[in-house]
Amino acid sequence: xxxxxxxxxxxxxxxxxxxxxxxxxxxxxxxxxxxxxxxxxxxxxxxxxxxxxxxxxxxxxxxxxxxxxxxxxxxxxxxxxxxxxxxxxxxxxxxxxxxxxxxxxxxxxxxxxxxxxxxxxxxxxxxxxxxxxxxxxxxxxxxxxxxxxxxxxxxxxxxxxxxxxxxxxxxxxxxxxxxxxxxxxxxxxxxxxxxxxxxxxxxxxxxxxxxxxxxxxxxxxxxxxxxxxxxxxxxxxxxxxxxxxxxxxxxxxxxxxxxxxxxxxxxxxxxxxxxxxxxxxxxxxxxxxxxxxxxxxxxxxxxxxxxx
Amino acid sequence: xxxxxxxxxxxxxxxxxxxxxxxxxxxxxxxxxxxxxxxxxxxxxxxxxxxxxxxxxxxxxxxxxxxxxxxxxxxxxxxxxxxxxxxxxxxxxxxxxxxxxxxxxxxxxxxxxxxxxxxxxxxxxxxxxxxxxxxxxxxxxxxxxxxxxxxxxxxxxxxxxxxxxxxxxxxxxxxxxxxxxxxxxxxxxxxxxxxxxxxxxxxxxxxxxxxxxxxxxxxxxxxxxxxxxxxxxxxxxxxxxxxxxxxxxxxxxxxxxxxxxxxxxxxxxxxxxxxxxxxxxxxxxxxxxxxxxxxxxxxxxxxxxxxx
Numbered sequence: 001x002x003x004x005x006x007x008x009x010x011x012x013x014x015x016x017x018x019x020x021x022x023x024x025x026x027x028x029x030x031x032x033x034x035x036x037x038x039x040x041x042x043x044x045x046x047x048x049x050x051x052x053x054x055x056x057x058x059x060x061x062x063x064x065x066x067x068x069x070x071x072x073x074x075x076x077x078x079x080x081x082x083x084x085x086x087x088x089x090x091x092x093x094x095x096x097x098x099x100x101x102x103x104x105x106x107x108x109x110x111x112x113x114x115x116x117x118x119x120x121x122x123x124x125x126x127x128x129x130x131x132x133x134x135x136x137x138x139x140x141x142x143x144x145x146x147x148x149x150x151x152x153x154x155x156x157x158x159x160x161x162x163x164x165x166x167x168x169x170x171x172x173x174x175x176x177x178x179x180x181x182x183x184x185x186x187x188x189x190x191x192x193x194x195x196x197x198x199x200x201x202x203x204x205x206x207x208x209x210x211x212x213x214x215x216x217x218x219x220x221x222x223x224x225x226x227x228x229x230x231x232x233x234x235x236x237x238x239x240x241x242x243x244x245x246x247x248x249x250x251x252x253x254x255x256x257x258x259x260x261x262x263x264x265x266x267x268x269x270x271x272x273x274x275x276x277x278x279x280x281x282x283x284x285x286x287x288x289x290x291x292x293x294x295x296x297x298x299x300x301x302x303x304x305x306x307x308x
Numbered sequence: 309x310x311x312x313x314x315x316x317x318x319x320x321x322x323x324x325x326x327x328x329x330x331x332x333x334x335x336x337x338x339x340x341x342x343x344x345x346x347x348x349x350x351x352x353x354x355x356x357x358x359x360x361x362x363x364x365x366x367x368x369x370x371x372x373x374x375x376x377x378x379x380x381x382x383x384x385x386x387x388x389x390x391x392x393x394x395x396x397x398x399x400x401x402x403x404x405x406x407x408x409x410x411x412x413x414x415x416x417x418x419x420x421x422x423x424x425x426x427x428x429x430x431x432x433x434x435x436x437x438x439x440x441x442x443x444x445x446x447x448x449x450x451x452x453x454x455x456x457x458x459x460x461x462x463x464x465x466x467x468x469x470x471x472x473x474x475x476x477x478x479x480x481x482x483x484x485x486x487x488x489x490x491x492x493x494x495x496x497x498x499x500x501x502x503x504x505x506x507x508x509x510x511x512x513x514x515x516x517x518x519x520x521x522x523x524x525x526x527x528x529x530x531x532x533x534x535x536x537x538x539x540x541x542x543x544x545x546x547x548x549x550x551x552x553x554x555x556x557x558x559x560x561x562x563x564x565x566x567x568x569x570x571x572x573x574x575x576x577x578x579x580x581x582x583x584x585x586x587x588x589x590x591x592x593x594x595x596x597x598x599x600x601x602x603x604x605x606x607x608x609x610x611x612x613x614x615x616x
Contacts, residue, residue: 090493185398188536209517212534221608223529226496226520260611294615300529301609303568307602 004044004249005115006033007134008124009104010072013278014084017232025278026058029124032235035282036242036269038065040250045115047071049107051078071112078103091230092207111137119143122245124238125150128160135167144254146170148241151177162197171199172241175206187212201259205237213263220260223300225271232277236270243269268293312352312557313423314341315442316432317412318380321586322392325540333586334366337432340543343590344550344577346373348558353423355379357415359386379420386411399538400515419445427451430553433458436468443475452562454478456549459485470505479507480549483514495520509567513545521571528568531608533579540585544578551577576601
């Protein structure tokens with residue numbers, strides 16, 4: 001088992017979907033990553049920042065899930081990062097209604113002393129300079145660094161993004177972002193270009209259409225489970241990343257073969273995340289439920305053509 | 309081995325993609341279906357109509373591929389159905405530039421006498437009344453009837469479409485069409501509604517995102533092979549259907565398990581079809597190439613999580 005460091009937002013979200021709307025609820029990349037990774041009972045720490053308005057019960061929730069929260073700075077006089085968004089009817093697109101950076105604007109993450117030797121580092125979506133600063137604090141080179149990012153940083157901090165990309169092993173990115181980053185429509189070609197930017201492993205997330213894992217000339221594909229209803233997609237990408245990182249940390253194996261399994265775990269956990277608003281489904285997820293859904297995933301693509 | 313009857317257009321296409329454009333070349337649903345099905349060396353007949361302008365060499369091509377063409381009516385004084393389209397840069401959308409029905413406007417298909425007892429019937433995309441008329445001519449109930457259709461008939465002949473749907477076992481339809489036909493966004497729910505309209509098996513094609521096969525509460529998913537470049541998507545859906553029907557005819561087994569393999573064969577053959585303009589790639593496709601790509605398909609989704 002390896003130690004896992006997770007950096008990302010711990011935040012308030014207010015979400016509107018065709019199924020309803022929420023007040024401010026628990027959200028943030030590090031929250032979703034942590035909840036997903038906690039499924040593996042690993043030694044993980046979240047590095048983040050919140051304001052004095054952040055309820056203790058949310059921090060307790062993470063602690064109870066065995067996530068070390070000593071790296072979550074609490075700025076008593078500050079306010080917690082707040083995001084509000086509204087999903088369109090197809091659930092694939094959304095409008096951001098509110099983004100209040102608050103304490104996040106001056107976030108200088110500090111990795112707790114006893115996690116600076118962590119083997120696995122999961123850099124959740126944040127400014128690339130903040131992501132880089134985590135790597136600067138590691139006392140030994142991690143075995144695997146995973147980077148999540150988004151188009152916002154391609155538009156506003158492309159050079160910084162390229163700098164942090166050179167330092168990571170795995171990048172998780174969605175299909176449109178992969179196209180934007182490379183100018184290539186074919187995801188095969190886009191992945192090859194992203195390889196040359198640094199990451200030896202490229203995960204391209206296609207939402208309801210599943211995810212690709214590219215490595216050199218190899219490719220693996222995990223479908224998304226076909227669901228009757230997607231209730232709230234918020235956090236699905238982070239949950240995928242958390243499942244991926246958590247599985248790698250649990251097994252301690254960073255081979256391409258093992259990453260396939262990590263992608264399947266990520267997809268499986270993400271398929272639960274979207275079933276309820278915010279973190280609700282992930283907070284109460286049972287091992288048996290995960291196990292049963294893994295069986296569904298296995299059967300989904302299984303066929304038996306006799307090939308010599 | 310079962311006999312296979314294929315009905316559909318045999319046509320001229322003129323295609324423009326970001327990679328180039330063609331003059332009038334061989335096209336049509338029955339052509340692509342036939343070329344794909346011919347891979348299985350089965351006893352298949354194409355039922356269609358062409359004009360006096362249709363080159364003998366194209367008919368010879370089908371004959372050489374072991375497709376019985378006695379059911380292709382040649383109207384000497386008429387002209388062959390002609391379609392012209394232009395694909396957008398993403399290759400997922402296209403504009404129809406020209407549709408000249410010509411002889412197709414009065415197509416009254418006649419199934420050759422010795423194919424009226426065929427076990428497998430593939431109804432390529434045509435007016436639903438024409439599709440129904442094929443079933444009326446069968447002297448015994450086929451073991452499996454497969455229907456392909458498109459949104460055009462939902463807009464213009466919905467009642468006729470519902471009538472033929474009641475008589476078929478399998479429908480192949482794309483995701484947007486499944487949503488249009490049912491008013492449901494979730495493909496799981498859409499498939500369930502389509503079941504109630506007749507077909508016990510529902511194939512939902514998602515283009516570059518693969519295909520689902522639904523049957524009762526079961527679901528199978530075949531990814532599309534990630535390609536470096538899609539050269540010309542024309543005929544990919546028909547090739548998929550032809551591979552599906554051809555494999556079922558070859559094996560003579562109509563179980564859900566065997567249909568999974570049929571979907572994989574359909575996806576595999578379609579992945580070749582798009583690599584060149586029109587029928588070019590399918591005309592010269594070798595068994596070994598198909599075999600090797602099947603291996604790629606198998607590896608694409610294979611993972612090894614130990615599950616008790």
